[in-house]
Amino acid sequence: MREFRAKPVVESLTQKYKEEANELKSRGIFPALAIVRVGQREDDLAYERGIIKRFESADCKVMVHELPGDVSFEEVKELLLRLDRDDKVHGILMFRPLPKHLDEDALRNLVSAKKDADCMSDINMAHVFAQDGVGYPPCTPEAVVEMLKFYEVPLKGKRVTVVGRSMVVGRPLAMLLLKENATVTICHTGTEDLKAECQRADIVCAAAGSPRMIGPDHVRKGQIIMDVGINVVDGKMCGDVDYDAVAPLAEAITPVPGGVGGVTTAMLLGHVMASAKGASGQNS
Amino acid sequence: MREFRAKPVVESLTQKYKEEANELKSRGIFPALAIVRVGQREDDLAYERGIIKRFESADCKVMVHELPGDVSFEEVKELLLRLDRDDKVHGILMFRPLPKHLDEDALRNLVSAKKDADCMSDINMAHVFAQDGVGYPPCTPEAVVEMLKFYEVPLKGKRVTVVGRSMVVGRPLAMLLLKENATVTICHTGTEDLKAECQRADIVCAAAGSPRMIGPDHVRKGQIIMDVGINVVDGKMCGDVDYDAVAPLAEAITPVPGGVGGVTTAMLLGHVMASAKGASGQNS
Numbered sequence: 001m002r003e004f005r006a007k008p009v010v011e012s013l014t015q016k017y018k019e020e021a022n023e024l025k026s027r028g029i030f031p032a033l034a035i036v037r038v039g040q041r042e043d044d045l046a047y048e049r050g051i052i053k054r055f056e057s058a059d060c061k062v063m064v065h066e067l068p069g070d071v072s073f074e075e076v077k078e079l080l081l082r083l084d085r086d087d088k089v090h091g092i093l094m095f096r097p098l099p100k101h102l103d104e105d106a107l108r109n110l111v112s113a114k115k116d117a118d119c120m121s122d123i124n125m126a127h128v129f130a131q132d133g134v135g136y137p138p139c140t141p142e143a144v145v146e147m148l149k150f151y152e153v154p155l156k157g158k159r160v161t162v163v164g165r166s167m168v169v170g171r172p173l174a175m176l177l178l179k180e181n182a183t184v185t186i187c188h189t190g191t192e193d194l195k196a197e198c199q200r201a202d203i204v205c206a207a208a209g210s211p212r213m214i215g216p217d218h219v220r221k222g223q224i225i226m227d228v229g230i231n232v233v234d235g236k237m238c239g240d241v242d243y244d245a246v247a248p249l250a251e252a253i254t255p256v257p258g259g260v261g262g263v264t265t266a267m268l269l270g271h272v273m274a275s276a277k278g279a280s281g282q283n284s
Numbered sequence: 285m286r287e288f289r290a291k292p293v294v295e296s297l298t299q300k301y302k303e304e305a306n307e308l309k310s311r312g313i314f315p316a317l318a319i320v321r322v323g324q325r326e327d328d329l330a331y332e333r334g335i336i337k338r339f340e341s342a343d344c345k346v347m348v349h350e351l352p353g354d355v356s357f358e359e360v361k362e363l364l365l366r367l368d369r370d371d372k373v374h375g376i377l378m379f380r381p382l383p384k385h386l387d388e389d390a391l392r393n394l395v396s397a398k399k400d401a402d403c404m405s406d407i408n409m410a411h412v413f414a415q416d417g418v419g420y421p422p423c424t425p426e427a428v429v430e431m432l433k434f435y436e437v438p439l440k441g442k443r444v445t446v447v448g449r450s451m452v453v454g455r456p457l458a459m460l461l462l463k464e465n466a467t468v469t470i471c472h473t474g475t476e477d478l479k480a481e482c483q484r485a486d487i488v489c490a491a492a493g494s495p496r497m498i499g500p501d502h503v504r505k506g507q508i509i510m511d512v513g514i515n516v517v518d519g520k521m522c523g524d525v526d527y528d529a530v531a532p533l534a535e536a537i538t539p540v541p542g543g544v545g546g547v548t549t550a551m552l553l554g555h556v557m558a559s560a561k562g563a564s565g566q567n568s
Contacts, residue, residue: 126410130451157476165462167414174458174470178449181474183481186458190465192441197467 002151002252004226006262009150010054013266017058017273024276025059031276032061033117033268034083036094038076038102039069044095051093054265060272063089073102080110091117091272117271119172128172131179136271141173143263144205144226145180151252153203153224155180161197163187163214163240164207169228173205194218206240214241216249225253228260286435286536288510290546293434294338297550301342301557308560309343315560316345317401317552318367320378322360322386323353328379335377338549344556347373357386364394375401375556401555403456412456415463420555425457427547428489428510429464435536437487437508439464445481447471447498447524448491453512457489478502490524498525500533509537512544 021031033055037044048064055062065079076098083089092115098104108120113135116124124135136142148155160182164170174184187197188208198204198218206214207228219225229240239256247253254260305315317339321328332348339346349363360382367373376399382388392404397419400408408419420426432439444466448454458468471481472492482488482502490498491512503509513524523540531537538544 122410122414123406125413126406129409129413129455130406157474159476171413171459171462175455178455178470178472181472183469183471183475185467185469186462187467188462188465190441191467192443 001247001250003247004147004151004224004252004254005258006147006254006260007258009147009263010266012150013146013270014054014058017060017266017269020273020277021059029276030061030088031090031272032063032088033091033093033272034086034089035062035064036067036076036079036083036092037064038067038071038095038098040066041095047095051265051268054269055272058269058273060269069099071102073107076102076107077110080107084110084112084115089115090275091115091268093117093268094120096120114275117268117275125167125172128175131175136274137176138168138172139264139267139271140228140260141169141176141207142267143260144173144228145176146267147226147254147260147263148203148224153252155182155203158182158202159185159200160203160205161185161187161201162205162207163194163198164209164228166207166209169207173207173228177205208240210240211238212240212242214246216242216245219246219249221249222251223249225250226260227254227256230256230261285531285534287531288431288435288508288536288538289542290431290538290544291542293431293547294550296434297430297554298338298342301344301550301553304557304561305343313560314345314372315374315556316347316372317375317377317556318370318373319346319348320351320360320363320367320376321348322351322355322379322382324350325379331379335549335552338553339556342553342557344553353383355386357391360386360391361394364391368394368396368399373399374559375399375552377401377552378404380404398559401552401559409451409456412459415459420558421460422452422456423548423551423555424512424544425453425460425491426551427544428457428512429460430551431510431538431544431547432487432508437536439466439487442466442486443469443484444487444489445469445471445485446489446491447478447482448493448512450491450493453491457491457512461489492524494524495522496524496526498530500526500529503530503533505533506535507533509534510544511538511540514540514545 052062083092092111119138127134128137160177162170162174165188174186177184195218199220203224205226211231211233227239227241231238237257336346367376376395397408403422411418412421444461446454446458449472458470461468479502483504487508489510495515495517511523511525515522521541
């Protein structure tokens with residue numbers, strides 16, 4: 001059994017981006033992400049710390065715009081539009097969910113494709129669906145494909161079962177895998193025989209948001225198991241895969257923590273770098 | 285073997301829409317589709333005739349706007365925006381592909397969600413991807429699901445293999461099937477063992493655009509075979525399924541012509557009716 005860990009993937013990408021960032025700086029361009037955070041949710045703060053650490057390690061900038069929890073729609077809108085116009089900002093990330101009094105659908109669609117670093121807008125999601133090379137895909141599903149490529153897992157023609165159909169992971173992941181010419185099966189709570197759908201796959205991607213739901217009965221020897229779940233049970237973080245029971249069977253598996261989740265911020269960094277370089281494509 | 289024919293589906297829908305149209309007329313609303321056709325391609329003209337016939341049978345109107353093949357971008361744009369503002373127009377359909385000198389991507393995105401009767405715009409396609417109930421899905425994949433429902437084929441939990449990943453049929457069809465809680469596998473030219481992927485399905489949807497590519501080796505007894513292909517071979521229309529060889533094995537199968545393709549214009553009619561009734565949702 002091999003363990004696909006985030007660390008080597010992130011180190012490799014960070015080194016590359018650091019070199020690119022310093023080259024850009026010599027030309028007066030300082031790759032920068034603007035974070036828009038409303039209030040002080042602990043989840044947001046933890047993610048923010050992870051992003052800042054990742055960007056600092058590549059000599060890139062993060063500018064945090066903290067807004068009070070009772071901020072008005074107009075104020076958030078003005079900030080987003082100002083950041084979108086600002087040439088010194090190469091990517092924008094607004095933490096969600098927003099407080100209920102704010103119209104999240106309206107706000108998340110204000111950012112232009114090139115600066116929408118984590119695919120908040122409907123139009124960028126349409127580009128992910130079409131896989132037409134415009135905009136950036138959401139960071140988490142992209143991290144899954146990036147890890148598979150880093151660890152040299154062939155995808156062309158392979159059977160991949162995606163467990164979960166959310167717009168955050170499952171559906172965009174299915175589209176990214178189709179682009180790699182995988183044969184993709186999308187499973188969900190309505191699937192009649194999930195065990196069979198998982199067992200026949202070459203690669204299983206668990207993105208259901210249900211702690212340890214993929215157990216030894218779902219897998220067979222020789223499979224690659226990508227665990228996208230991040231759950232907290234009894235104060236301890238775990239994935240959607242029952243790691244201890246599944247790992248002995250798998251050809252390779254991602255741990256939680258230390259797996260897919262750890263690569264997400266490197267994808268975000270990649271989008272900001274691509275935007276700073278003047279690129280705008282998913283292929284860049 | 286049962287044959288799933290378009291005719292009963294269309295007759296049932298047309299009758300319903302005719303009653304609704306006459307009720308609307310009594311309130312001064314005349315359900316109307318505007319067609320924008322550039323040039324006189326034979327494919328477009330044939331489709332146009334089919335649409336006019338369908339709409340007439342439900343006492344609804346079609347207004348054809350024919351533009352010369354060398355029309356300018358500005359002229360098409362002005363027409364689309366004028367139709368979009370016109371309260372007497374409840375749906376807009378622009379035949380594509382457009383001549384190469386016109387920026388099709390810009391033009392197809394000018395029509396608002398409510399009047400975009402065949403899902404031309406990226407934003408409506410994003411709504412199909414998200415299945416969030418806004419806008420109308422493309423007519424052809426919707427016709428597949430409509431036929432399955434009409435013939436009372438259960439979809440929840442069933443295995444459906446979609447052959448083809450186009451933005452016209454394959455991908456939106458996969459999303460519409462997911463909404464019905466089917467377990468969906470998307471196959472394509474890169475799939476290693478297409479026969480196995482088809483054979484294990486409860487329902488096979490062939491939308492590859494390759495004449496008679498699904499043969500008796502791809503199917504097993506008891507399956508439902510939905511043929512979305514429209515090909516012309518030796519002057520004769522045929523589907524993506526080798527009908528004569530496959531039909532004896534199938535539980536049910538759609539013929540070509542007379543199957544899925546025949547239901548498409550009824551979906552278009554349904555979108556115009558929904559828009560005329562002031563509805564705007566995919567669920568309406």
